Amino acid sequence: DTAVSQTPKYLVTQMGNDKSIKCEQNLGHDTMYWYKQDSKKFLKIMFSYNNKELIINETVPNRFSPKSPDKAHLNLHINSLELGDSAVYFCASSQDHRASGNTIYFGEGSWLTVV
Amino acid sequence: AQKVTQAQTEISVVEKEDVTLDCVYETRDTTYYLFWYKQPPSGELVFLIRRNSFDEQNEISGRYSWNFQKSTSSFNFTITASQVVDSAVYFCALWYTPLVFGKGTRLSVIA
Numbered sequence: 124d125t126a127v128s129q130t131p132k133y134l135v136t137q138m139g140n141d142k143s144i145k146c147e148q149n150l151g152h153d154t155m156y157w158y159k160q161d162s163k164k165f166l167k168i169m170f171s172y173n174n175k176e177l178i179i180n181e182t183v184p185n186r187f188s189p190k191s192p193d194k195a196h197l198n199l200h201i202n203s204l205e206l207g208d209s210a211v212y213f214c215a216s217s218q219d220h221r222a223s224g225n226t227i228y229f230g231e232g233s234w235l236t237v238v
Numbered sequence: 239a240q241k242v243t244q245a246q247t248e249i250s251v252v253e254k255e256d257v258t259l260d261c262v263y264e265t266r267d268t269t270y271y272l273f274w275y276k277q278p279p280s281g282e283l284v285f286l287i288r289r290n291s292f293d294e295q296n297e298i299s300g301r302y303s304w305n306f307q308k309s310t311s312s313f314n315f316t317i318t319a320s321q322v323v324d325s326a327v328y329f330c331a332l333w334y335t336p337l338v339f340g341k342g343t344r345l346s347v348i349a
Contacts, residue, residue: 164327166339213283224271224290224333229283
């Protein structure tokens with residue numbers, strides 16, 4: 124049983140297209156996240172949702188829009204893809220974010236390549 | 239500001255050698271949490287350990303051990319008798335709503 128699962132794992136698409144990455148967690152966690160890992164392996168938070176409510180929205184272009192239909196799912200939609208969006212996107216989850224220091228569990232990553 | 243520094247970008251060792259990965263953190267909080275994650279070549283991020291600032295005891299898990307020293311703001315990770323399967327990028331992280339990661343250390347273990 125995969126705790127945090129995201130699809131697709133690999134995505135190659137052309138500039139200007141719109142794409143979505145889906146994420147689901149079966150850990151019963153309240154909080155979900157999207158992290159971006161760039162080509163230098165640097166990991167940075169993009170968004171965080173707690174029980175379907177947006178709580179963290181870092182300086183990410185408006186072309187990125189997260190959607191959480193329920194607390195077990197957090198999808199990432201990207202409009203008008205650009206070359207610079209090529210990266211690995213990690214979905215993650217933890218228990219309530221208000222409790223400092225909860226362990227964050229990550230999905231396997233989605234490799235997005237924009238050509 | 240919360241910050242994590244992993245000064246070693248890449249380390250290469252021969253199998254069975256011991257290796258220590260350094261992690262230095264900065265925080266103004268008196269209560270804080272530190273983590274290590276492993277990213278093997280397959281790409282997933284694997285949680286290894288979580289340590290809170292009140293617990294300064296060293297932790298050992300098999301060939302892995304962690305040395306937490308508040309006096310030097312360090313949380314170092316040692317692999318004893320390294321194996322090829324230990325080859326990965328290792329990230330140290332600090333909880334700051336949520337995690338702030340270091341830049342990672344790429345460990346290559348050569349057979």
